[in-house]
Amino acid sequence: MIMERxxxxxxxxxxxxxxxxxxxxxxxxxxxxxxxxxxxxLCYRGTQPEDVISTLADADVAPERLSIDLDGTEHYVxxxxxxxxxxxxxxxxxxxxxxxxxxxxxxxxxxxAGEKLQKLYITGHSLGGAMAALMAVVLVxxxxxxxxxxxxEAVYTFGQPLIGDAGFARACEQAVDNRGVxxxxxxxxxxxxxxxxxxxxxxxxxxxxxxFGREFRYEKAMxxxxxxxxxxxxAVDELASLPGDILETxxxxxxxxxxxxxxxxxxxxxxxxxxxGCFLPKQALRFMGAAARxxxxxxxxxxxxxHERTGAAxxxxxxxxxxxxxxxxxxxxxxxxxxxxxxxxxxxxxxHMPTHYISRLAPSGVLSEFGDVR
Numbered sequence: 311m312i313m314e315r316x317x318x319x320x321x322x323x324x325x326x327x328x329x330x331x332x333x334x335x336x337x338x339x340x341x342x343x344x345x346x347x348x349x350x351x352l353c354y355r356g357t358q359p360e361d362v363i364s365t366l367a368d369a370d371v372a373p374e375r376l377s378i379d380l381d382g383t384e385h386y387v388x389x390x391x392x393x394x395x396x397x398x399x400x401x402x403x404x405x406x407x408x409x410x411x412x413x414x415x416x417x418x419x420x421x422x423a424g425e426k427l428q429k430l431y432i433t434g435h436s437l438g439g440a441m442a443a444l445m446a447v448v449l450v451x452x453x454x455x456x457x458x459x460x461x462x463e464a465v466y467t468f469g470q471p472l473i474g475d476a477g478f479a480r481a482c483e484q485a486v487d488n489r490g491v492x493x494x495x496x497x498x499x500x501x502x503x504x505x506x507x508x509x510x511x512x513x514x515x516x517x518x519x520x521x522f523g524r525e526f527r528y529e530k531a532m533x534x535x536x537x538x539x540x541x542x543x544x545a546v547d548e549l550a551s552l553p554g555d556i557l558e559t560x561x562x563x564x565x566x567x568x569x570x571x572x573x574x575x576x577x578x579x580x581x582x583x584x585x586x587g588c589f590l591p592k593q594a595l596r597f598m599g600a601a602a603r604x605x606x607x608x609x610x611x612x613x614x615x616x617h618e619r620t621g622a623a624x625x626x627x628x629x630x631x632x633x634x635x636x637x638x639x640x641x642x643x644x645x646x647x648x649x650x651x652x653x654x655x656x657x658x659x660x661x662h663m664p665t666h667y668i669s670r671l672a673p674s675g676v677l678s679e680f681g682d683v684r
Contacts, residue, residue, distance in 0.1 A: 313342055315681045320345040324405055324415045328397040329363070336364040337394040337441070341405050343415045348428045350409050350461075352402065352445070354395075356436030356469075356664070367394050368437055368471070371512045376474075378451045380481040387474040388512070388519075391440040399448065406430070406458050430461040435664050436508055439470030443498060443523070450487045450494060459487050465498040465523070468667040471511045472519035472627060479522040498523030501616075502625050503666045504530050507638035507657035509625040518627065525624045528670050531614040532654060616670070633657045 313321050322343040329336050338355040358364045370390030405415040409427040414420070434442035442465055449459040474482075483495040491497070500523050502509045512519055619625070628634060633656060641655035674684050 312679050315679060316677050318342065318344055322415050322419070326398040326401045326405075328401075330397070331363050333393065334363055334366040334370050334390055335394055335397050336361055336367060337398045339398050339402055339441070341402060341409075341415055343409055347409065347412060347414070347425045350406065350415070350427055350430050352406075352430065352432045352442070354432075354434030354438035354441040354445070356434060356438040364437065367391070368511075371516050373517065376447075376478070378448060380447075380451055380478070380485055383477070383481070385474060385478040385481060387444065387478060388440065388472075391437065391471070391473055392444055394437065395441040395444045395448075399445070402445070403455065403458070410457055410461065427461050429463045430458065431464055431466065432462070433466040433468075434470070435468040435667065436470070436662065439467030439500075440473050442467050443470060443473055443500075446494060446498060447482060447485075450485055456488050459493075460489060462487070462493055463497070465493070466501070467499070468501045468664070468671075469503065469506050469508045469662050470500055471508050472521060474520070475518050476520040479520040482522045494522060496524065500525045500625075501667060501671065502527040502619075503670060504528050504661045505641065505655055505658040506661040506666075507628070507633065507641075507659055508662045510628040510657060511634065512627065513631055513634050514627040514629050515631055516627075520626060521624045525619045526616045527619050527625070528616050528666075529612045529614060530654070628657060 313323065322345075324341045324343075326339045326341070327337065336358070340353045340355070342351045342353070344350070357368055367390040370388075370393070372389045373386035374389035374392050376385045376387050376392070406427070408415055408417075409430075412423040412426040414422075414424075432442045432446055434440070446462065446465045449455045449462055452459075483492065485492070485494055487493055500509070500521065502525060504527070509521075637655055638657040638659045641653075641658035642660045644650040644653055644655065645658070645660045668679065672678065672684055676684060678684055
């Protein structure tokens with residue numbers, strides 16, 4: 311019904327849903343096929359606010375080994391996202407196989423052949439975005455799905471959380487499909503609305519997750535008061551991250567391989583003390599340098615709208631748990647009050663709401679999901 315309102319008349323739509331509470335599985339996907347059968351859109355549903363199992367799937371951050379070969383190296387991804395994608399994968403693949411043959415995705419329509427699938431798009435919001443990205447990885451690198459991957463035109467995710475570490479992200483961006491196309495680097499578009507907290511999850515204390523693909527972030531215009539608040543918010547976040555950075559790096563120094571420069575005469579305790587002693591002054595200098603930048607730098611003001619972020623400017627893991635447990639929830643309630651509505655908290659759960667993405671990305675002059683002309 312919604313797709314018809316937006317111009318895709320007489321489409322075919324098939325829903326795939328699997329739920330296993332004990333495994334934290336609440337997976338739903340929708341496959342839409344155009345009337346002429348040349349275009350298909352695979353949509354993954356995001357986290358349902360009232361669904362505890364769906365939320366627990368987001369929280370199941372224990373890494374799970376990816377079952378496909380990306381670059382000859384084992385990679386691990388977010389277990390909850392991966393499990394929810396896999397549980398409906400074969401049902402989706404079966405329907406896509408029909409589309410590639412020119413058949414209707416609905417078996418009840420029969421096996422009459424029409425136009426074959428030419429363009430496949432995958433999309434999703436939040437948890438659905440994570441499943442969409444993982445499904446794209448599977449299609450691109452699983453040889454048995456090459457006939458479907460050849461039709462994959464692009465992947466669009468909205469408020470998508472991170473799904474793997476830096477090694478996994480690099481392998482995805484280096485991966486090419488049978489056409490020689492870097493789909494996961496050039497055609498995976500990750501949209502982030504303003505201060506949406508979810509694209510920065512899981513937080514760094516949980517694991518070193520990293521983004522891949524192209525990222526577009528919606529920037530809001532800020533008043534001088536909001537600019538000052540933004541600088542203060544960033545400074546507090548950096549300060550809150552410092553103890554964790556110190557503890558994490560000290561743990562790596564103490565547990566990592568022993569440097570030969572320390573020499574055997576020091577012994578293990580002496581080597582560890584030497585390495586920690588060299589590390590602490592560096593951390594102090596780093597913090598003082600950051601404080602100087604906070605005091606003298608002027609935040610760049612981009613025009614309001616969508617802007618592409620590249621390299622380190624993309625949305626990576628939030629540095630500490632306070633962003634998830636304190637800042638983002640506080641921002642969610644602050645937006646409900648007129649006095650604090652426009653304050654740019656570093657992270658916000660309110661900015662994760664699908665309505666923000668729909669309203670900011672909708673082109674003018676076309677029908678909305680409600681049937682209105684924008």
